[in-house]
Amino acid sequence: MTACAIEPSAGHEDGDDAAPAGCTLSADGQYGARLASAGDAWYPERWTLDGPEPYAVPLPRNQPEEPGTEVQPMGDGRVLIHRRVAGRHAFSLLYPTGPGTGELPLGAVECPDDGARLRLLPPAPGGEKAYALAVGPRSTSVWLVAGGAFGPEKVAELPGRGSGGVWLDRAGRLLALDRETGGRTKAVVVDLERGGEVSPLLQIAADSDDRLLLADHDSGLLIVRSDAPSPGQGRLGWGVLGSALPVRFPECLRLRDCSLTPFAIQPGQVLTPESCAVALRVDGPAGSWVGVWRPAERRMHHLPAPPGWLTGTGLWTADGVLRLPYATAAVPCGVARVRPPAPALPDTGTAPSRPGPETGTAPPSPPHDPEPATPLPAPGSTHPLPDPTSATPLPGPGPATPRHGPGPAAPLPARGSATPLPDPWSPRPDPWSSRPDPASAPRPGPGSAAPLPEAPDDRPAPPPAPAVARPVPLQEAPLGRLVTN
Secondary structure (H helix, E strand, C coil), X not given: CCCCEECCCCCCCCCCCCCCCCCEECCCCCEEEEEEEECCEEEEEEEECCCXXXXXXXXXXXXXXXXXXXXXXXXXXCEEEEEEECCEEEEEEEEEECCEEXXXXXXXXXXXXXXXXXXXXXXXXXXXXXXXXXXXXXXXXXXXXXXXXCCCEEEEEEECEEEEEEECCCCCCEEEEEEEECCEEEEEEEECCCCCEEEEEECCCCCCCEEEEEECCCCCEEEEEECCCCCCCCEEEEEECCCCCEEECCHHHCCCCCEEEEEEECCCCCCCHHHCCEXXXXXXXXXXXXXXXXXXXXXXXXXXXXXXXXXXXXXXXXXXXEEEEECCCCCCCEEXXXXXXXXXXXXXXXXXXXXXXXXXXXXXXXXCCCCCXXXXXXXXXXXXXXXXXXXXXXXXXXXXXXXXXXXXXXXXXXXXXXXXXXXXXXXXXXCCCCCCCHHHCCCCCCCCCCCCCCCCCCCCCCCCCCCCCCCCCCCCCCHHHCCCC
């Protein structure tokens, strides 16, 4: 079987004159933005998706936009637009103003002559800020282009050529990038609040190209692409951030003469990452359609895409409904709701790996394959995070309760123990008998001052400052420990 080519998510590089496709959704899924066409002209369009029925608001300006123009929705409903103007990258916010469109210029970033390119990163959590990635021949810079105090601002710079872009936390602080150095590409984490501090994230093998495609904040599920199991051929795999679960490369995600692009992970599955549904765009000789796969299953469900689907765009609800935006001549702004088949989990007869979020049980562990798996790094691996005295490492997203269930409870006293229960009929001491009589207490003489009461020595210590979420890097592993299913 020929492996599929795993393509990165669709985007526009500078100088790309191809017609834009799809749209960009905000991190919370309330808004979308895209370039719509009117004949040969292009104009920005904002979609509102959080109401009972979706609707679109056109945001045209005095002249049509270029096909390579990027748009991105903000959390307040405005649309960020990125234009290439006279060798500069200009950024503005668009918003509807009655019959017209208002525009708030944010500033511009100079475009150097060394071949550097700049593109918008995926929408940051919270919707208040927006970032862009400037890729040069020897270094990569991260720019804050919306939400800053003084226009575009460079917030991080790292050596090598960066690509991708996945947010690892809900605060919009930890950004995962795929960095190419020395002929190899490895996923790293950039801490935007610590001066762009870089930490390793994904290193499956020393001579493999390892990229991060998607990450879920609730369960910690990671969708990766690596050529470690098949040198020269990128394959889709999955792991869990901050745990010892293995990295797996399912065989069902290899389709002959097709390419797979994951674009959405089901949220809300806090303690059961194996049950998260992953939506993929499948491109083959017959066109494009939707694939749905769960790590706990050994198969992928193939679903037809709605007519006019904004290809590669969609989001999950917590209860497992996939929402796919589409636009046709009859319905210029629509969202198709698709509920894929329920997961058919095999009964392995083994105990669940972790308790479920509501019922206290979880589906059985994923089936074991004949080949061993590549382990994710445990704390203290060969690629540790910075000194914990300078940055507090955390195991990843999710509650503070360990993934493998709560710790053992305190044992109950054995029968016949030496500590009997109190007798409910025995007389109890009078709590007022030991109190002194206020009338008999000595009173201070004239001119004397009553002493102040001493402060108690058992005051509780102030609570510690909240820790900063930092991911645990994935360690190097031998190629002989890769698994497919």
